[in-house]
Amino acid sequence: MSRREILPAAAVDWGILVAVLAALATGLVGLVVGSPSGAWVFVLHGVAGLALVPLLVLKLARVAPRLRPGRLTAGRAVSVFLVVVAVATLGTGVAWVHGATVPLSFWRLLNVHILFGLLLAPLAAWHLRSRWRSPSEVARASDRRTALRYGGLLVAGAVTWRLQSAANAVLGGPGRRFTGSREDGSDAGNAFPVTSWVADDPDPVDADDWTLSVRGVVDRSLELGYGGIVPEGSPGPTTERATLDCTSGWYAVHDWRGVRVGDLLDAAGAGEDAAWVQFRSVTGYRWSLPMEEARDALLATHVDEERLSHGHGYPLRLIAPGRRGFQWVKWVESVEVRRSRELGEWVAIFVSGFD
């Protein structure tokens, strides 16, 4: 390590790689985390992102001389683009945390952040392919001072993250959950954001033409009309308070009223080897919950005593407490009891609605 270097070049590059991978992994996993036991995923995401700031500064200071216009090769142009995308990812992430909003009708700032983050991965992989440094190279170039400085960097990332959260709390604004989502429209009946994941936008469903079918691994399939979704002999309609938390960064708490899925499954006689329950929309959008969790879930007709509006899934939508919004299937027309999970639903949530 030369005396003017704060960290050896190889150690900076490895640090960047580790931080990018950690941020990418926690960013992706965070999209499906809905219960507070997973809050650490979001903390790690913030710390990894903040640790990238000083590392990128060190890296840019080192490579800046190579970037003079006369010396720009195609490879270097891609690297410059990579830097731009990395800065955009960090910038949108930090701006979003601090409550910035963008007037991009459909897209929220968080979606823009996710898009930049996803673009970063292939660019970084391309950038790496010719620049691979083995970990032993880093070990040779490092000493105790390097390790200490790295420790310092991580502590700085964690402290900055704490200060940011504290500043956020003091500056006020609508409350944020551990997922980072901001409150929007709680207890306001149907007056909360309508969000579809990608392209789902069906025509309004006519409840007179609609039925709910309960099928699959059951003793008897059921075909229920809108007026008959609460099985006879069951405890009756249930109201439950639950939080809808969308990955585009907002949440709302409501009292949802409807039928307990377990009551439907009892009426149909779910088989012994039934393990999953899949909820399917009229659009083909679908998601499954494990049996025990599905029994506790609700299929709602009402929100805060108002009948669900079309945008919110009339006539029937899934309420899956502790799950992120994209799993709360709207316009549900079938409940299928299954022995295994259908992996195709991971595709369906992206492509349903495209003809």
Ligand SMILES: Nc1nc2c(c(=O)[nH]1)N[C@H]1C(S)=C(S)[C@@H](COP(=O)(O)O)O[C@H]1N2
């Ligand atoms: N059929 C269907 N259900 C869906 C979606 C969709 O696109 N299609 N979007 C999901 C997403 S991403 C969220 S956050 C919630 C939003 O519910 P809301 O529009 O009532 O706010 O519905 C979920 N259910």
Ligand SMILES: [Mo]
């Ligand atoms: Mo969502």
